[in-house]
Amino acid sequence: MKRRYFDISKLSDLAYKCAPYLLGKTLISCIDGEQVAGMIVEVEAYEQTDPASHSYNGQTVRNSPMFGPPGQAYVYFTYGMHYCFNIVTGELGHGSAVLIRAVEPTQGIDIMTVRRGKKLTQELTNGPAKLCQAFAINKEQNEHNLQSPPLWIEDAPAIPNTKIVHATRIGIKENQQKLWRYYIKDNAYVSKK
DNA sequence: GGAACGATTGAT
DNA sequence: TCAATCGTTCCT
Numbered sequence: 321m322k323r324r325y326f327d328i329s330k331l332s333d334l335a336y337k338c339a340p341y342l343l344g345k346t347l348i349s350c351i352d353g354e355q356v357a358g359m360i361v362e363v364e365a366y367e368q369t370d371p372a373s374h375s376y377n378g379q380t381v382r383n384s385p386m387f388g389p390p391g392q393a394y395v396y397f398t399y400g401m402h403y404c405f406n407i408v409t410g411e412l413g414h415g416s417a418v419l420i421r422a423v424e425p426t427q428g429i430d431i432m433t434v435r436r437g438k439k440l441t442q443e444l445t446n447g448p449a450k451l452c453q454a455f456a457i458n459k460e461q462n463e464h465n466l467q468s469p470p471l472w473i474e475d476a477p478a479i480p481n482t483k484i485v486h487a488t489r490i491g492i493k494e495n496q497q498k499l500w501r502y503y504i505k506d507n508a509y510v511s512k513k
Numbered sequence: 514g515g516a517a518c519g520a521t522t523g524a525t
Numbered sequence: 526t527c528a529a530t531c532g533t534t535c536c537t
Contacts, residue, residue, distance in 0.1 A: 364520070372520075382533055400530030402521050419520055449521050491520050 326473040328391030328466070331409045335365035335416040338409040340486075340502045344479040347423055349471045351456040356428030358445055358455075359476070362421040362503035362510045364489045366406070368414055371494035375415025385463045386415040393471065395452070395462040402449035405457050407466060407473070421490070421501070422446045424509040425454070447511045479504055 326345050331338050340363075348357040366373035366386075374383040374396070385394040386408055394406040394417045406417035423445045425432055432444045432454035445451040452458070461471050483506075486499040490512065503510045 366520070374520075377534090380534070396520085397532060398519055399521050400519090400532070404520060406520085421520085447521070489520070493519095 323472065324475045325467045326475045331390035331407065332411055333409060335367050335409045335418050336498075336500045338407075339363045339365040339418045339500065340481075340484050341478070342407065342418055342420075342473075343484060343502060343504055344476050346426070346474040346476050347420065347451075347455070347471075348427075348474060349455040349457065351470045354428060354431045354456075356425070356431050356455055358423030358425045358427075358451070360420060360422075361424050361507045362501070364419040364421055364502075365409075365416070365500040366419060367416045367500075368410075370498070370500075372489065372492040372496075372498075373416070375417075379415065383415065386417045387413055388463060391466050393457075393461050393464045393466055395457060395459055397459065398449075403452040403458050404448040405452050405455075405461075419448055420451065421448045422503070422509050422511045423451050424507060442508055446509050 342360050342363050345360050368375045375386045379387050389412050390409050392408045394408050395403055406419045408417045410416040425444055436444050436454050445454045464471055466473050485503050485505050487501045489501045
């Protein structure tokens with residue numbers, strides 16, 4: 321079956337411009353022999369000029385993928401137990417990325433349920449660390465090009481602007497006023513209502 | 514070498 | 526409201 325990969329040339333821009341464009345696209349992983357998929361419903365932008373961004377103080381060992389080519393993954397480990405998955409944006413050398421905060425499960429829900437140890441479909445992928453667990457995303461996918469297995473993004477119809485909500489980002493202490501969180505209005509799988 | 518903390522989650 | 530839990534960053 322031919323895959324219709326998401327066009328990563330759309331990601332050669334500032335993170336907050338790319339972010340809403342990623343809504344509605346399909347995230348797919350085929351790890352440990354199990355394929356799961358979901359529609360991206362919530363994202364947050366992190367720019368190099370943004371004090372809330374890992375890349376704000378320049379390149380380090382952890383954040384170096386953010387300075388890499390657009391369209392690759394930036395996966396980081398946090399709170400001693402969770403992974404978060406980002407899609408790198410901007411030109412090579414520019415440190416920015418879009419955090420994927422939630423997806424709506426569309427394939428492999430039984431697999432995600434086992435991985436998450438949960439029963440409610442609504443709670444499988446409604447958070448950045450939750451979806452990483454459901455999709456089996458970890459450091460092995462760090463810097464992975466998202467136009468190839470085992471983790472990739474496929475194209476899908478754009479979400480109308482009237483259905484995209486702009487809001488403040490969650491869990492940050494700096495630059496809180498920026499409306500760089502985007503989610504699909506009335507979608508049941510967004511992390512917080 | 515050491516301390517402080519985090520783009521979270523789930524239980525209390 | 527709070528504990529879990531450890532890699533990364535930054536300071537000494």
